[in-house]
Amino acid sequence: MVIFLVCALTDWLDGYLARKLNQITDLGKFLDPLVDKLLVLAPLLSLIELGQIPAWGVFVILGRELAIAGWRVNQATISGANIWGKLKTVSQIIAIALLIAPLGESWRVPALAAFWVCVALTVISGVIYLLPSEPLKSQS
Structure with a gap:
């Protein structure tokens, strides 16, 4: 757990110093989210193997991450994460830390609740990310 949290902290520190x-x-706006995905998905896949969390919850997270990564690659400009993306990442880190901590x-129940909160925030942030930033104008 300590190694995981140190990795998460250095990822945050890198972004903080860059700003x-x-x-x-x-390049940083493209690579940082990829590193976040590896940081989160590696322990989640291990937790599936250990029978600690259901695979379908992780597949929801993986699906969102792949969809957003694919969408971002096709954009003319690369935007940084919005507040919902940051909340998603923080919730994932908290959930993983609770799940791998020797507590x-x-x-067990609070750790699983944190996992399901992070799954929900992952879906919400994905939907918000894909919504148009400006309302569509009605056609006459």
């Missing part, structure tokens, strides 16, 4: 030092690049059986 603070005005070193944001299109005992009394933490």
